Amino acid sequence: MHVVATAGHVDHGKSTLVRALTGMEPDRWDEERRRGLTIDLGFAWTRLPDGCSVAFVDVPGHERFVPNMLAGVGPVPAALLVVAADEGWMPQSGEHLDALRALDVRHGLLVVTRSDLADPAPALRRSRERLEATPLAGIPEVVVSGRTGDGLDELRSALDAMLHELPTPDAGADVRLWVDRSFTVRGAGTVVTGTLQAGTLRTGDRLRLHPADLDVPVRALRTLGDEVAEVTAPARVAVNLRGTALDLVRRGDALLAPGRWLTTEVLDARVHPTGAHEVAELPRELVLHVGAAAVTARVRPLGQDTARLTLRRPLPLRIGDRALLREPGAHRVSGGVVVLDVRPPPLRRRGAAKARAAELAELDGGADGAAELRRRGLVRADELSAMGAAPPGPGPWLISDERRAELARHLGELLDEHRAKHPLADGVPVEAARRALGLPDAALLPRIAEDIGASCDRGRLHRGGSALPPQVARAVEELRGRLREHPFQAPTAEELAALGIGERELAAAERTGELLRLAPGLVLLPDAEQVALARLARLPEPFTLSQAKRALDTSRRVAVPLMELLASRGRTRLLPDGTHRLLDRGGG
Numbered sequence: 001m002h003v004v005a006t007a008g009h010v011d012h013g014k015s016t017l018v019r020a021l022t023g024m025e026p027d028r029w030d031e032e033r034r035r036g037l038t039i040d041l042g043f044a045w046t047r048l049p050d051g052c053s054v055a056f057v058d059v060p061g062h063e064r065f066v067p068n069m070l071a072g073v074g075p076v077p078a079a080l081l082v083v084a085a086d087e088g089w090m091p092q093s094g095e096h097l098d099a100l101r102a103l104d105v106r107h108g109l110l111v112v113t114r115s116d117l118a119d120p121a122p123a124l125r126r127s128r129e130r131l132e133a134t135p136l137a138g139i140p141e142v143v144v145s146g147r148t149g150d151g152l153d154e155l156r157s158a159l160d161a162m163l164h165e166l167p168t169p170d171a172g173a174d175v176r177l178w179v180d181r182s183f184t185v186r187g188a189g190t191v192v193t194g195t196l197q198a199g200t201l202r203t204g205d206r207l208r209l210h211p212a213d214l215d216v217p218v219r220a221l222r223t224l225g226d227e228v229a230e231v232t233a234p235a236r237v238a239v240n241l242r243g244t245a246l247d248l249v250r251r252g253d254a255l256l257a258p259g260r261w262l263t264t265e266v267l268d269a270r271v272h273p274t275g276a277h278e279v280a281e282l283p284r285e286l287v288l289h290v291g292a293a294a295v296t297a298r299v300r301p302l303g304q305d306t307a308r309l310t311l312r313r314p315l316p317l318r319i320g321d322r323a324l325l326r327e328p329g330a331h332r333v334s335g336g337v338v339v340l341d342v343r344p345p346p347l348r349r350r351g352a353a354k355a356r357a358a359e360l361a362e363l364d365g366g367a368d369g370a371a372e373l374r375r376r377g378l379v380r381a382d383e384l385s386a387m388g389a390a391p392p393g394p395g396p397w398l399i400s401d402e403r404r405a406e407l408a409r410h411l412g413e414l415l416d417e418h419r420a421k422h423p424l425a426d427g428v429p430v431e432a433a434r435r436a437l438g439l440p441d442a443a444l445l446p447r448i449a450e451d452i453g454a455s456c457d458r459g460r461l462h463r464g465g466s467a468l469p470p471q472v473a474r475a476v477e478e479l480r481g482r483l484r485e486h487p488f489q490a491p492t493a494e495e496l497a498a499l500g501i502g503e504r505e506l507a508a509a510e511r512t513g514e515l516l517r518l519a520p521g522l523v524l525l526p527d528a529e530q531v532a533l534a535r536l537a538r539l540p541e542p543f544t545l546s547q548a549k550r551a552l553d554t555s556r557r558v559a560v561p562l563m564e565l566l567a568s569r570g571r572t573r574l575l576p577d578g579t580h581r582l583l584d585r586g587g588g
Helices: 014-022 030-035 063-073 091-102 121-131 152-163 352-360 369-376 381-386 401-421 430-437 442-452 470-485 493-499 503-511 528-536 545-552 556-568
Strands: 002-008 042-047 053-058 078-084 107-113 141-143 176-178 181-185 189-196 200-202 206-210 214-223 226-228 230-232 235-241 254-256 263-273 285-290 293-301 306-316 322-327 332-341 378-380 397-399 454-457 460-463 516-519 522-524 572-574 580-582
Touching: 002 014, 002 091, 002 152, 014 042, 014 053, 014 078, 014 107, 014 152, 053 235, 078 091, 078 121, 078 152, 091 121, 091 322, 091 332, 107 121, 107 152, 121 141, 141 152, 200 214, 206 306, 214 230, 230 235, 254 306, 263 352, 285 306, 285 332, 306 352, 369 378, 369 381, 378 381, 381 397, 397 401, 397 442, 401 430, 401 442, 401 454, 401 460, 430 442, 430 460, 442 454, 442 460, 470 493, 470 503, 503 516, 503 522, 516 556, 522 556, 528 545, 528 556, 528 580, 545 556, 556 572
Parallel strands: 002 053, 002 078, 078 107, 107 141
Antiparallel strands: 042 053, 176 189, 176 254, 181 189, 189 235, 200 230, 206 214, 206 254, 214 226, 214 235, 263 306, 263 332, 285 293, 285 322, 293 306, 322 332, 378 397, 454 460, 516 522, 572 580
16 A cells, blocks of 8 residues: 645645545545535545555645644655646645655655646646755646546556655564544544554554553554554554543554654754745744644754754654644744754753754764764663664664773773772772763673773672782782791781781782682682692592691691682592592592
């Protein structure tokens, strides 16, 4: 299926044209039929000769109902621009063209109606002039009469040719269905309609209703009047929502693939003003129209063609989305919008706006994941996807090379400063380091720490090889000298105190690899394990603790924890009778 919107001045025959093409009545309300004009959105569909289905969104042409018109045109990729031969180009023709231009609609047909009432040539000529320098310049033209039927076959052929030129949407894309109608059906409950621009909807799906922030199950789907189990974009679709009250849904709301979209109240955008306006000349408050939504936006110009928009309520937007700004009081389209950033940085410092304008000048609305990572430095992969950009690597967190190097330098300075102030401390607490670096997740620290040879252990960050304070180093070296002569005659508490060495100093010496701690206040040289095994290997097996003490020339205070250490490392085995046996490398 394809979806096409009508556009044009009030009472120029848009609904008559749709009725002639489809045989269906697009004007749904009694008031519309009584007054002979479309007030709200109308919908009709037909199948073309080659079997291609097309649904029409028939929009109102009266200036009072332009917001309704924009709700219909917003999600649609192609339009029939309708101009009556007997009246020619009119004011609302211009505003509708401005809307199509702002939304970058590039596919369409120029249809001159009422050819039985006047010569169509002047209307065609004037319309061609107005289409120049717009994305719709050069679109095919068709002259028809809805009353006599002249030209309808040519219109069907031109319509068919245009539809085959439309780009194919991504059926696997994240669903975002802008709601343009909501109502209840007896026995079914709440039903919403919209134009599915990308993705696939299935019965049984669970979607997120924005802004109500509710999970809503899809009870049933209808398209072209038929109930179906699955709908793939592009399509007009009616979605029956299970257990959802009607007052929770209104035009401009959105049904979203859960967990796949960000909502934003602040965005940076490129703005293309209509007419001769510059961004700086725009009113500071306008209405942003995107999809079927219309939200008041405060406009802050940044650069020559860029601005920051602050919305009255959040919208689910992505990089590259197209929208338009409209000035309701003046009944005119102020400009088109291309979303550049849905998570822009704050502008608090002097000169920040100017710097941001320079950055935005380099963006084109393309969602480049690698470029976004470079600009942001640090971002979650799923958030990058929700912005519309493919993550350039696995998540959950992505860090640019530049930001990682910057954080590594900062962490190195932090560790060095901490070591200088607290030379005997066991590194920096992980949470303190996370806060100091401004990281959102402590899980990022090990990746940064490894760049500077630091490690994370027991909730603390430290860097190996750090030197002991000179006074402590001298005392430890004296202690090591004694242990070289008698490797297993560990110093007593009194001897350690005489050297000025306490538990903090012993712990620091162990971290630097100067000593091996068997227990609190009990230290040997780091190679004590190898020396002990060499001496024990000379004993007959199995051997007792007393035999081990003699072989090691030590006391029970040292022998017991040393044998426990050897057993825990798989170098010896304690037998049931209390004797010990050495084990080979294979643990035999």
